[in-house]
Amino acid sequence: MTKTLHHRACHLCEAICGLTIETTVLPDEGTRITSIKGDSLDSFSRGHICPKAVALQDIQNDPDRLRQPMRRVGEQWQAIGWQEAFELVAERLADIQQRHGQNAVAVYQGNPSVHNYGLMTHSNYFLGQLKTRNRFSATSVDQLPHHLSSFLIYGHGLLLPIADIDHTDFMLILGGNPLASNGSIMTVPDVEKRLKAIQGRGGKVVVVDPRRSETAAIADQHMFVRPGGDAALLLGLLNTLFEEGLTRVTHLPVDGLDEVRQAIAGLHAEAMSPRCGVPAEQIRQLARDFAAADKAVCYGRMGISTQAFGTLCHWLVQLINLVTGNLDRVGGALCTQPAVDLVASTSGGHFNLWQSRVSGLPEYAGELPVSALAEEMLVEGEGQVRALITVAGNPVLSTPNGRRLDQALDGLEFMLSIDLYINETTRHADLILPSTSALENDHYDTTFNTFAVRNVTRFNRAILEKPEGALHDWEIFVGLAKAFAAKTGRELKATMPPAQMIDYGLRSGLYGDASDWKLSLETLANHPHGLDLGALQPNLASRLKTANKRVQAAPEVILADLARFAAVALPDADELLLIGRRHVRSNNSWMHNYHRLVKGKPRHQLLMHPADLARRGLVNGQQVSVTSRVGVIEVEVVESLDMMPGVVSLPHGWGHGRAGVRMGIAQSQPGASANDLTDERSMDALSGNAVLNGVPVQVAAA
Structure with a gap:
């Protein structure tokens, strides 16, 4: 047996904790992960990790994870070659756009897109060719007001002061x-x-x-x-x-x-x-x-x-x-100065340059609010969405009124998913293209270094070899881009691997060739535990992107x-309001298929104050029905003095019981989807961000 220690950051949430991963090469079995621990030499995370990091090996070994392109034929899934898949996508999308217009193809990009740098650097190499205004992402589910307010106040949606x-x-x-x-x-x-x-x-x-x-x-x-x-x-x-x-x-x-x-x-x-x-x-x-x-x-x-x-x-x-x-x-709110500076290298953005076809919702930075996605598919007329591309997302569970979106996906002419799983959303796809796993790929955190409470940087080398016949996410987008360009007769500019882009960003950034740090990928290769570039410092005045620099x-x-705001009536004191909640062992909708993360007591129940239970004749542990304007679910209720009276709480991301999904552990503990209750009509009217907290509901015995 040959044992090797590797150092990298966990990519599963925004904390990017440093890890020490031990791999062992076994005769006739290949390389296996034998240990994942916190990296005590990481100056940022200081050895801390949460249970999600240890589960990286479960993701790697999950038998439900797709490892080759899959095409849906009737109710069955069949393997398909990469080039054949690329050409099929190009043919179907080009045909739909020729018949119905560019906006007939929509795109949804999920939260993991910002956790995988190949998706950040290369997704638009293909998606940009579509020239569709129907772009959507998880941003308008949970964070668009952050970016819009910073855009309006400071001139750039990523110029976000950090605590x-x-x-x-x-x-x-x-x-x-x-x-x-x-x-x-x-x-x-x-x-x-x-x-x-x-x-x-x-x-x-x-x-x-x-x-x-x-x-x-x-x-x-x-x-x-x-x-x-x-x-x-x-x-x-x-x-x-x-x-x-x-x-x-x-x-x-x-x-x-x-x-x-x-x-x-x-x-x-x-x-x-x-x-x-x-x-x-x-x-x-x-x-x-x-x-x-x-x-x-x-x-x-x-x-x-x-x-x-x-x-x-x-x-x-x-x-x-x-x-x-x-x-x-110092000690207040400061803007991070990352080694690869997205604020310096990108435009400030734009707002409300166009609106959604059906409800007239405003775009921000080229994306429309995801609350409009289902209606853009369901409402007939010129510009109706006929095809959808999802990238690392499960909007059926993570966006408002998921059952309506589920219905809308059934009516599409074509759907492509770039994803690791057949889940509640991708089960509707005609084609699923899975990338390599995170541990088979290198990575650089362009996004989360931008929001860090210290100026830090590190480059993560792949831990495991790329399997034969597999493609990295960025290679999938290059393949799609080439096939679509060939089909439509468009000229495609040359590109480079993500690592080269990061090296350029490091060299040309604040800590690059002109500084004492002289950062590059070579520098970071010599610092496997990452580099601490110092505490946050005042810098906002010089980085303002507003027209008058104020x-x-x-x-x-x-x-x-x-x-x-002033026109809204006072709340009804007798109304129950639904809020979400998060658990350290979960990450939205996709981390419920790993035993070490879902074992123990169930945590997808409805929390409710004892006084609210008593008022409705309910008891602790009872099955209850929860009803909103858009739907009804059944779930176990648990009394909790931690709840404010008049408020109930249900975690998001559950609801795995739908037919056609093959995520075994998740299906055995399905839970209920909070987004079968959230209302696509309820949103922050200014930004279009979904309202997931404060949803009026009724709770009664099931």
Whole structure:
């Protein structure tokens, strides 16, 4: 036996924890993974890992994972050669676009697209040739308000200030549960120790959430908030800062603060309290505590993105950091300066240059809100979507009203999926093209280094050899691009492997040839545990992408959205509102097929406060039906004092019982899909982001 140690970062969530992986070469069996542990020499993650990293070997060895292209023939799946598959795709898509127009082909890219650098570098090499305006992604499920607010305020959707967690004295968390997510749009491995370190140096952690989450449980203070009420709470906080003279002068060039103050003048804590369920005096005291801290940061994540005023929420988060002097300040909110800088190398973006055909929803950065995807397939007429390409996504389980989308997929003329599995979405495909596994590929985290709480960089070498006959994801897109270009007679520009692109990005970036670091792939090859490039530092003023190089505190479209906010009626006190939740052993819809991650007590039940159970004559452990405008599910209910009365919680990503799926373990523990209840008509009207939190439901005995 020959044993080898390898070092790389885990790619399964945003924390990118460093790993030490031991492989063993066995006679007649080849290379096997024999150990996965945290890399104690990784200066960023410091040896920390979560259970998902250990399950990398389960993904590698999963018998349900596809290892060759598969074509659906009737109800059966048959193997097909790569070149034949590429030519089939080119023929079908070219024919559909010729008959129905370019927009008749739609694209959906799932969350793992940003975890695989070949998808980042090469997907558009093929997809860009389609020239369709029907582009969709997971961005408009859970994070579009982040990017839209930053685009409007700072001029670039990726210029996102990150919580300087290692140096702050006061961290206010809204709609985030980093102990379960490992951080999100805040790349922060070993987050529990980092939060406890705030407390250890005399600081304070405050969590605002309708559930006493895992993060709330270790915080100094937890405040319940009514789902969908975060914008009201944030407006009350910002108004208090203005009214009580708690603001500080900022060093940043800013336009529009006077307009902001005037626009929100009537939205004070007392007026906002009934909207958010937080007493006015608590709102005011929280504002005072935040302003009194030497270094403070307000951090908002998915819970405040996936509600009717998600963009307002993220705008208000930025303003609270700004007016207290904590934006672009050590210990406050700072922009990461990554080795490969996507902000410097890409345009700032655009918004509402076109709209969806049926509902007129606005595009952002070339993508339409995914809530419109099903109707674009179902509503007949010129421009109707007739074909779909999904890339590393399972929108039937992860987007609103999944059953309607399930129905829409049945009516397509052609569907292509680039995916590792036959899942609830890809079962509809005519063709599935699987790439190599993550451990058979090299990788560089362009996205998550951009959102990291320290400036870090590393290049991950493949751990296992590429199997004979397999293709990396980027090679699949090159093959598709060549076949489509040949079919349509278009000229195709030359390309290069992703590693060469990263090497160019490293050399031309802030730490490249002109710096003391002289970063390149060769440099990173000599640092297998990654490189720490230093703590975050103020840099926003010089990186602003707005037309006049000033922070735009009062974008017109956001101020106009305040009228929509003011027009909403007070919530019904007797209404049950559904929220989601996340678990450290899950990652959206695709990590339920590995025994070590799903073993133990079930965790896909509906959580409900005991008083709400009693009011409906229900008991702990009972099967209940949960009904919304769009659907009904059955699920086990579990009583929990961690729930705010009037709020129920169901995790997303489950619901694996549909016929035609071959993910064995997931099917044996199907759970119910929360997105059979979420409503495609309910969204943040400004951005088009889906509303997944604050969904009105009724709960009764099944």
